[in-house]
Amino acid sequence: MVFAYESRYLGSRRGYIGLGTALAEWDRISHPGHKELYGDSYSAVFRIAVDWNTDFTCSLDEMQAVGAEPLLATICQVSKDPLKGLLTLKAEEASSERQLRSDDEMIAAIRRDPSIPETEKTQLIRARVGQGRFREAVRRIEPKCRLTYVSHPDMLRASHIKPWRNATNSERLDGSNGLLLAPHVDHLFDGGWITFDETGKLITSPFLPEEALRLWNLPENVETGPFNEAQIEYLRYHHVHVFKRPVTE
Template identity: 50%
Template structure:
C-alpha cells in the first residue's frame, strides 16, 4: 500500500480510500484491489519511502465519499470512491525501503508491482498484491515479527463508517437553506425509510421480493441507491429508488450481499456462505416468480450492482 499523500489520515481513521477510476475514467487494478480485498487479509503501509505500519482488513470495501479529512489532497480525484476498513498496527520505528529493497525485489510480481526496478514506488500504484513470501520478508525486515503474532487493535466496521457519513449528510441537510422546511424534514426521515419516502415506495412495491412477506409492519423501506450517496432530495424521496424488504434482507441488500437483475431475479454474492443463508432462512431458489422492475427503477439498480453489490 503506497499512500504517501493520505497515510496519516487513513492510519488514524482505520481505513483506506481510493477513487474508483483514474482521471479520465480508466480502470486501475490498484484501485480495483480495494474491492477485491477480504476481511482478515493483511496490508503493509508504505509512505514517504518508509515501511510504517501493517494492517488487517476488517470488512469488505464499500462506496463512500472522499473523506473530509483529506481536505485539499487529491483535488483531481473523484468525490466517490472505495473505502476499505483496516485495523492498523504501527511500527515502533519506520524502516526505509532502501534498506530492504535488494532482498525484496526478487519476491515482487512482474506486473502491478508496488516498486520499480530501482526501488521507487511505481507510478500510480496504490494497493498492490504481493506474495506471502514478500509479505513475510517485509514484516521480518521491518521488525514486526510474524504476522500471526501481531496484536491488531479493535477494528471499525462498515456500520461505524456508515453512521458517521450519514450523520454528516444529515447535518448538511439540516443546515441547507436552499431546501424548504418540508423538503428538509422529509429528506431526513427518508434516512430511516420513513415519511414520504416510505409512502412513495409502498405505492410501487407491495412485498419483500425475496421472502414474499406483505405485512407492512414487518417491512423496511430500503433505498436502492444508498441515502448517503443520493445526489438530490429527489433521489432520496423517489419511490423508484426503494424496495420493501424484511429486516434481515434489508441488511444484506444494504451491505451488498444481494442485488437484483432488471428482470427481478435475485443475485447472491459469492461472499456470503450457503450455510449463512440457510441460518437466515433464505435460499437461492425464489419463493415466487421474479417480477421485472420498471424502467424508472432500473438506473438505481444499475448503480446498486456497480457500486454496492459485492460481486
C-alpha cells in the same frame, strides 16, 4: 491478500494491518523481513500496486487470538478462517463508521440549507432511515418483501436501492428508489450481498456465506417479478457501486 507489518517503535509492539487486493502477480516474491524494522541486511523491499478497500487496524493481540502466525513479513496471505472472520468484522465496522460520519455531515448540510423548506428537510432526514414520505411511496410500488413475501408493514424496512448518501434529494424521496424488505433481507441488500436483475431474478454475491441463505431459509435463483423502468435504473447503480463482486469483473 493481507498486507501487514509489525513495528517496535520506541520499544512498543504495535501491529498494523490492511486488507486489499494485489494488482500484480506476486506468487514468486519471497520477503523474510523488512530491513528497517528487523535489521536483516539480506532483506529486500518489493513495491506492489494494491487496491485498498479498508483502512482499519488490528492489534497483534487480536490477530494472534484468532490463530495468526507471528508477523515475520510485510506481505502475507490470509488462509485461516478465524482471521478472515476478524478482518471481515473489522472491515464492516470501519465501513459503517465512515458511512455514519458521512450521513451525519449530509444531514447537517440539509438542516443548514436555506433553499430547502423545513417540511422537506424533515422528510429527507426521515428517508435516511426508511421512514416518512419515502416509505409510503415505496409501499405503493412494493407492497411486500420480494424474498419472504411478508406484507405486514411493521415487519418490513424501506431500503434505498441507490444509497441515501449517494442520492440526490429527489432520489432520496423517490418510491422507485426503494424496496420493502424483511430486516435480514434488507441487511443483505444494503450490504451488497444480494441484488436483483431487471427481470426480478435474485443474484447472490460470490462472497455471501452459504449459511446465510441456508439458515435464513432464503430461496436461490428465484424470480421475484419485473421492476418498473425507474427501478431498473436504480438497480443498475446498485449492481455497479453496491453489489459485492470480484474485482476482475
